[in-house]
Amino acid sequence: MSAPAFPVSRLAxxxxxxxxxxxxxxxPAHDGDLDFLRRLYHSFRAGEMAPVPWSEAEKxxxxxxxxxxxxxxxxxxFPEADFLVVEQGGAPIGRLYLQRxxxxxxxxxxxxxxxxxxxxxxxxxxxxxxREAADAQxxxxxxxxxxxxxxxxRLYEQLGFVVVGGQDVRxxxxxxxxxx
Numbered sequence: 001m002s003a004p005a006f007p008v009s010r011l012a013x014x015x016x017x018x019x020x021x022x023x024x025x026x027x028p029a030h031d032g033d034l035d036f037l038r039r040l041y042h043s044f045r046a047g048e049m050a051p052v053p054w055s056e057a058e059k060x061x062x063x064x065x066x067x068x069x070x071x072x073x074x075x076x077x078f079p080e081a082d083f084l085v086v087e088q089g090g091a092p093i094g095r096l097y098l099q100r101x102x103x104x105x106x107x108x109x110x111x112x113x114x115x116x117x118x119x120x121x122x123x124x125x126x127x128x129x130x131r132e133a134a135d136a137q138x139x140x141x142x143x144x145x146x147x148x149x150x151x152x153x154r155l156y157e158q159l160g161f162v163v164v165g166g167q168d169v170r171x172x173x174x175x176x177x178x179x180x
Contacts, residue, residue, distance in 0.1 A: 003034050003071045007079050024124060026096060029083040034071070036085070036092045041067040043114050078108055086112065086125065096125055104177070105133040107143035118151065126159055134177050142174035 006029050029037065042063045049059050074081070078099045086094035094112035098105055107129060112121055133141045143161070145152050147169050161173040 003038075003068045004075050005031050006083050007075060007081070023089045024121065025087045025090075026084040026128075027087065029085045029095070033085050033092065037071070037095060038064060038067045040092075040095060040111060040113060041070065044111055046114075074108060081108055086121070088116065088121075094121070094125075096129070098129065100136070100138070104138035104140040104142065105129060105136075107141065110143075122152070122155055123159070126155065130159065130175065130177070137179055138177055139179055140174050140176045142172060144170045144172055147171055 042060070045063055045066070049063065052059060054062070074083070074097060078097070081097055081099040084096045084098070085092050086096055093116045094110070096110050097108035099108050100106075107126075110122065110125060130141060141161075142164075143156070144166075145156060147153075147166070153171070153173075156173050156175075159175065161175045163171050164174050165172040
């Protein structure tokens with residue numbers, strides 16, 4: 001099963017600096033990013049796969065299948081989303097997927113390579129999302145986070161997000177924005 005193509009982004013052809021003078025950028029994902037995004041996905045699941053008594057080849061095959069299924073889900077359920085690659089110094093280091101609709105902005109997914117976690121990059125990305133949403137006069141920004149992901153939950157709480165629900169092991173958090 002191959003991964004489906006990314007939908008055409010409304011941001012196609014742009015690399016958007018997040019902060020003036022910073023080397024952090026966002027750009028629309030394209031099919032050439034799929035290998036990087038697959039490796040990124042593997043890094044998200046490395047901890048839970050470590051104790052599984054499979055060979056590395058079996059783990060890789062399983063995670064490759066899981067990545068393709070997740071990618072297909074995201075591109076099917078969110079066909080108008082902005083699928084963005086996070087770059088630092090021109091090299092890909094993460095992803096940020098956003099769905100904008102009449103309710104506001106949904107952070108479908110956000111994630112960074114292990115070497116770039118816990119360095120404030122997630123905060124920069126989420127602050128950018130909040131500014132973009134406010135500029136678009138969105139009523140809210142919301143996301144889902146794993147209950148056990150305490151660093152992410154703390155970050156979202158520091159940014160004004162509150163828990164408004166959840167199911168299974170995921171919590172729904174949102175931040176209401178002032179509408180002018």
